[in-house]
Amino acid sequence: MGIRCRSSMRLAGLTIVLGCVSPCFAGAASAVADEVTFTRDIAPILQRSCQHCHRPDSVAPMSFLTYEEVRPWARAMKTRTALRNKRGAMPPWFVEKDIGIQHFKDDPSLSEDEIAAIAVWADSGAPRGNPADLPPPRFVVGEDDGWRIGTPDLIIRSPEITVRATGADRWEPIGVVPTGLTQDRYVEAVEIREVNDIPKDSAGGTVGGRFVFHHLNYSSHVMEDEQPEAFTAETTTVWPVHEVGRNADIFPADAGRILAAGSVLNLETAHLHSNGRETKAHLEFAFKFHPVGYRPNVEWVRRFTGNGVDISIKPTLADQELHAYAVLQQHTKILTFEPHMHAPGIRMCLEAIWGASVQTLTCAGYDHNWVRSYVYADDAAPLLPEGTILHLIGYMDTTPANRNVADPRNWGGGGRRSVANMFIDLGEGLALSDAEFEREMGDRRKRLGLTKNDVVIGCPLCQVPFPSQAGAVAGP
Template sequence: MRARLAVAVVAAASVCLLISSQPAAQSGGAGDVTFAKNIAPILQRSCQECHHADGVAPMSLVTYEEVRPWVRAMKMRTSLRSQRGAMPPFFVEKNIGIQKFKHDPSLSDDEVAMIGRWADAGAPRGNPADMPKPLNFDDSDKWTIGEPDLVLKSKEVLVPAVRPDWWGDFGLIPTGLTEDRYVSAVEVREINDIPRGGGTSTVGGRYVFHHMTYTSVKMGERGTGDELASSWPIHEVGRNADIFPPEAGRLLQANSALSLDAGHIHSNGREAKAHLEFAFKLFPVGYKPIYKRSTLRLGNGIDIDVKPNQANQELHAYATLQEHTKIIAFEPHLHAPGVRMCLEAIWGHNIQTLNCVGYDHNWVKQYVYQDDAAPLLPKGTIVHLIGFLDTTPANKNPADPRNWAGGGRRSIANMFIDLGYAVSLTEEQFQAEMAKRRENMKSRNDYDIGCPLCWAPPIPANTSTSTTGGQQKQ
């Protein structure tokens, strides 16, 4: 059976995060919250995409009978919010920074409290007539980005049941394009012969590709990639698809190929055949991007010193923006000791925390800002990235927290990177973006987090200033 990667991220955490509990007593009062009226709609919106029969999660959370054994676990996991192990797996801290993201499955504080009250009241079923209409689930090999315009396949690999992890070059995949095209979305998934329900159901047991770093290159006369054309978001197990802004499509050149130059595969206890599929949605012929990609790179992969058995360790990285910048997505990337990452913008004496996000190494999450909330940062802004690490036994992810660790590609080593992306703006584009942002603001009495100049006093275009005899004239 072909295994899909598109929603595997939920499967991974479901195994690690949801634990069974004994049914809560039914003797308590039903209270004001019932499964049919209050809980089922939450599950439909934020859980059932993966938690349904034959879905990728280890248990279904559709019917009352299916949900009932997991009530206490649901209360515990939803209450974790942004901490390791939280469900749903969306780790943005709710009390600081920007709160508007695309594809946000997280629960409100009221919903978390409602689940807690319902569990404490004995998880009453309620009136079946209050149940929402059941969702229909399609577990076929469909792409989350919709029908792609171009699908490229890597060579198939045979991975033995037991072998050391392997990193290496997986070669070139010609695109077959005869003209330049701009990409609106890209999605990567692993296809393998590992049966569902066979062996371990953890993410490591269901997939053999840990990650793949790839670029597109121009093909030379000898059929080799002679020139770097474009870089693309890294593929990692369970990573969501990348949907680029309408103003900033990515170029996939004519006569190009994907260069799979840094892949990592691992054994999972059974022999497996696997390959990767790369799906591209293209903008119409003739499309031209308005914004160009930012060159912002933020993180530190070398100068890392992670001490054993110590909580609250910090890593810091800084970058100064050389152009006006709109940040499209924030994607924290740490390794096993990582528990949190924050992103700050420093403009003069003004320091704004754009976001703080919990980190769980069982997950790969990209947080894409809604268009009217994406940070708009002027040239000269200092962007500050802060990583928080914990190597005490309280963090269950490190293999052995007694060991010192530096930087490296393996999970037992460390990384500290923001894998998100941004676009650069001209002065005119920057002013236009801020003007749109101002139109949506309700008041001039507060800051717009992520846009330090949105409420700066406007400077008249034809104003000139001179000083004569101590008197200023305009």
């Protein structure tokens, strides 16, 4: 970082000299006549990182499938992608790239080269380029049903809700819906989307203007009685929360979650908000199943680290920090990091403290328009021994620089509304027995070829050979 380079390019007879902060986009730097073009350089970036949202009938208000659609947004793309992990960034993925674990599943974030390429392209008149360079389309309008998890095996629809044009936020149960399953099925992945009657072109520029469900907590139950109160823990599966802007949940292959025969979805608490226009909306729950006969062999756990009761957020003040600690009661493989704060939140970090080892696992920016869950790649997921202290740090900014804050003059305590505060990591994990924990670490050492001198972020005991595995670790 920090090297400056210049590149020039010829456009309509003019030679434009561009300065960019390194690492420069290699394509732009390599040759004078080598412009950054839509067809060759930009389209592949959009296909990988943008189009699943920016296409008709997905979450974004504008489609980026064709050059004609993309061209007017070139400058805005430069601005939004340059925000990297700050509020308003595109794609909305806020993991910091200079600290902590760097390997995640389904990571749409852009490299420095790609960010530079978009900037050079926008600054040079957003040229189309040679049509022959265009890669085959990733999405074809009308041919794709838009689910990130692939074609679902079961789609369940919630009752339709009407939310008034203006009014206070509502929290309420929205119904109990039968799954219709006649045999137990284990779920590999679940994805939820809101379907509403807000016209694309009349929605505001924010995610909140396009949706009325802020979030929904739900679970599935085997009906023993017609009353939701009769649901018992033994017959209940708790599912990850639905939140606006949240991604799909793909569970680890050995930790599928049961959706039982004869069960119902209990849509316990929906947080609904008005958006200036009377809106009818429902949710669709898409499940992908493991084959019949599949059985999971590890326990999936919802991890809650955080604090709510004594939050005190001062008005018009940057750099406010919140801290929370939790001691792991079991060996744990952390599958996901899911920062959850409200409007003042701008960043969250998760640390693991084991003896004298203090490691930052992940820091991510936060934009309350986007509640994201970051899923660690298999060989990067933290493997933490029982007794590890998880330390969560939240960063708040109530100055006007944080445009999510409605009124910087207000003090804020803990609470459910977005103008009040939360401070939680809603991540998911696997609870491991001693044997499972040792096996996971042994497998990781082998796959990554670790020696006893290699320190792996998130696996403080990885380089400690267990007696049962002595000899499994190569010496330096």
